[in-house]
Amino acid sequence: MKKIYYIVVSVILLGGAMVSCADELDKLWDDPNKYPTPPADVVSGLFSKLEQTRFFRKDYGEWYYMYNSSGGMPALIQLMAAPNTLVKESDGSFSVNPSPITHFASMNYGEPTLAIGATGSREDRMQFSYFYNNMNPFSEIHDAVSKYEGAEQERVLVYDVLATFLKDIVALRTVDLFNKIPYTDAFGGTSNLFASYDDPETIYRTVIQEYADIYKELETTIWKILIAEENQDARKKFNKQDLFFHGDIGKWLQYINFQILRSCVRMSGVDKGFVEPFLTEAITNLPKEDFTFLGKDDHHAWWGYHGDGITYRRGIMDPWGSTFMIPDVMMRRMNRGSIKYEPGTDDPRLPVIGMGYTPTGSATDLEFYGTSGNYVRNYHDMVAGKQNAYNGNALVKLADGTPEAFVRGTPWTMYNPLTYVLTDGDTQTQFNLATLAEIDLLLAEVYLYGLTGTKDETKAAEYIAASVGHSVSYWYAVNNSSPDIYITDRAEYSDLAKEILKPQKPAAAIIEQYANIVKTEFNNQFTTEGKLEIIMQQKYIHLNLHDPYELFAELRRTRHPKLEPITSYSSDAIGGTAHALENKTMTFERFRYPETEAALNGEEYAKVAADD
Numbered sequence: 183m184k185k186i187y188y189i190v191v192s193v194i195l196l197g198g199a200m201v202s203c204a205d206e207l208d209k210l211w212d213d214p215n216k217y218p219t220p221p222a223d224v225v226s227g228l229f230s231k232l233e234q235t236r237f238f239r240k241d242y243g244e245w246y247y248m249y250n251s252s253g254g255m256p257a258l259i260q261l262m263a264a265p266n267t268l269v270k271e272s273d274g275s276f277s278v279n280p281s282p283i284t285h286f287a288s289m290n291y292g293e294p295t296l297a298i299g300a301t302g303s304r305e306d307r308m309q310f311s312y313f314y315n316n317m318n319p320f321s322e323i324h325d326a327v328s329k330y331e332g333a334e335q336e337r338v339l340v341y342d343v344l345a346t347f348l349k350d351i352v353a354l355r356t357v358d359l360f361n362k363i364p365y366t367d368a369f370g371g372t373s374n375l376f377a378s379y380d381d382p383e384t385i386y387r388t389v390i391q392e393y394a395d396i397y398k399e400l401e402t403t404i405w406k407i408l409i410a411e412e413n414q415d416a417r418k419k420f421n422k423q424d425l426f427f428h429g430d431i432g433k434w435l436q437y438i439n440f441q442i443l444r445s446c447v448r449m450s451g452v453d454k455g456f457v458e459p460f461l462t463e464a465i466t467n468l469p470k471e472d473f474t475f476l477g478k479d480d481h482h483a484w485w486g487y488h489g490d491g492i493t494y495r496r497g498i499m500d501p502w503g504s505t506f507m508i509p510d511v512m513m514r515r516m517n518r519g520s521i522k523y524e525p526g527t528d529d530p531r532l533p534v535i536g537m538g539y540t541p542t543g544s545a546t547d548l549e550f551y552g553t554s555g556n557y558v559r560n561y562h563d564m565v566a567g568k569q570n571a572y573n574g575n576a577l578v579k580l581a582d583g584t585p586e587a588f589v590r591g592t593p594w595t596m597y598n599p600l601t602y603v604l605t606d607g608d609t610q611t612q613f614n615l616a617t618l619a620e621i622d623l624l625l626a627e628v629y630l631y632g633l634t635g636t637k638d639e640t641k642a643a644e645y646i647a648a649s650v651g652h653s654v655s656y657w658y659a660v661n662n663s664s665p666d667i668y669i670t671d672r673a674e675y676s677d678l679a680k681e682i683l684k685p686q687k688p689a690a691a692i693i694e695q696y697a698n699i700v701k702t703e704f705n706n707q708f709t710t711e712g713k714l715e716i717i718m719q720q721k722y723i724h725l726n727l728h729d730p731y732e733l734f735a736e737l738r739r740t741r742h743p744k745l746e747p748i749t750s751y752s753s754d755a756i757g758g759t760a761h762a763l764e765n766k767t768m769t770f771e772r773f774r775y776p777e778t779e780a781a782l783n784g785e786e787y788a789k790v791a792a793d794d
Contacts, residue, residue, distance in 0.1 A: 513552025
């Protein structure tokens with residue numbers, strides 16, 4: 183595996199040398215959004231850049247490719263679905279457009295090579311290369327810090343330690359996707375161009391121990407360095423360049439413990455004894471709030487096409503054929519009563535995660551429909567069962583209609599566009615580092631299995647209930663952070679569209695009532711596996727499209743929640759006589775390595791090729 187770290191450094195330094203004014207260099211470098219690297223101050227800016235890659239980036243391009251058709255991660259694990267879309271033609275008739283392709287029921291489950299992307303350009307498979315390419319700043323920081331001495335090195339040591347921590351987070355994510363990966367030798371610069379692959383268990387053990395060591399170093403040595411009077415300028419720079427926590431070491435410590443918690447729960451099935459002391463220590467100082475923020479300042483919410491009529495609002499809100507509906511694997515666990523939304527009975531997150539449809543033009547009369555993995559059921563249900571529910575609105579690309587027509591004419595429930603990516607220009611979507619609801623669900627599993635030495639199903643049930651309340655607060659906060667100025671290329675948002683797309687958070691009593699429903703459901707399970715199913719159902723609902731890779735890792739690890747069988751079909755499944763239906767569930771275990779591994783690291787790749 184060829185590395186380019188030292189090449190990158192030389193280019194950055196040359197760029198800095200071309201700027202003659204020292205004051206201008208300092209001014210530019212203090213802006214964490216710009217990276218003209220001055221030789222004397224490379225480390226802090228590289229750290230900001232590291233935070234922005236594989237963590238901070240949630241732009242339209244990434245969402246579009248990740249959630250696209252032909253085997254994208256969310257489709258394969260049933261986080262999203264797109265039925266073959268019902269469209270009103272010019273003659274008033276309804277038809278399916280596009281033809282039977284893409285997204286959910288058409289996954290090539292009989293051919294894993296196709297199902298996970300046959301080329302190295304697939305976004306999911308490219309996660310392998312991203313680990314090494316996007317972690318370039320880690321190597322640069324480590325190299326630069328090693329060249330400092332004495333007090334000068336002490337003042338930049340925090341960047342080296344935290345860069346190692348961030349690198350390890352992405353390393354474990356990559357392991358979860360690919361199993362064996364180059365790790366120990368992967369960041370050796372020019373001294374090791376062809377890195378060997380490490381065993382996943384070995385990587386997990388190494389990273390968990392490193393997390394714990396970093397925690398101790400931050401808590402003692404680095405904290406004392408940063409608060410020293412002579413290092414106040416260094417501390418101010420760290421506060422500014424740290425995009426996550428603005429120099430708050432206390433929050434960094436909590437975030438490290440969150441990663442220890444998550445990693446140890448994943449590792450617990452392999453070696454419970456190894457993770458127990460790490461878990462016991464970590465759960466004493468976990469995040470006390472959601473660690474989340476918006477990527478950039480929001481301005482307006484654009485609908486469909488914008489500007490010259492050519493640029494799409496990519497991501498979830500690309501053309502109508504690529505809108506993403508909520509699949510039954512989630513909907514049946516959220517909309518528990520009738521198709522109508524019933525507060526106290528149905529999940530209070532449903533109106534803010536999903537977009538309700540109103541048959542009567544009232545925001546208090548909302549219906550929610552899931553999308554099945556059965557292709558034929560979807561087709562007949564939409565054409566025969568829901569045709570009259572469209573109120574005569576033409577269902578075409580989102581850009582060709584208005585928000586009013588959209589909420590009146592789309593009975594199939596898609597993810598609420600204001601909660602996810604309908605924002606201005608290249609504004610990035612809401613991003614979370616850690617949420618209280620996920621922590622609750624991890625702790626529920628800790629006590630369900632006694633991973634710290636104490637099995638306590640009562641405490642696990644309490645964490646399940648708490649996760650519902652924390653998740654409700656999180657998702658309404660995300661939705662409320664979307665712009666208050668609604669603009670389209672055709673019309674302002676109507677009051678109805680605003681009420682449906684930006685609903686009010688339910689009363690505390692309603693949230694508690696539903697949390698107790700989930701808690702009772704957990705308690706009523708007779709087996710540990712049954713209780714784990716409830717935990718993972720809630721994790722699916724909470725993380726959904728924001729964290730597909732986390733959910734893949736959990737699905738792969740636990741085989742929960744239970745997914746819906748997918749119906750594959752022949753090209754003439756609709757309108758013909760041969761249906762060739764066959765139900766299959768998610769069966770793939772890992773993603774294949776990109777082809778570049780065989781080409782550039784052939785000797786080492788040959789040792790793991792049998793697993794690929």
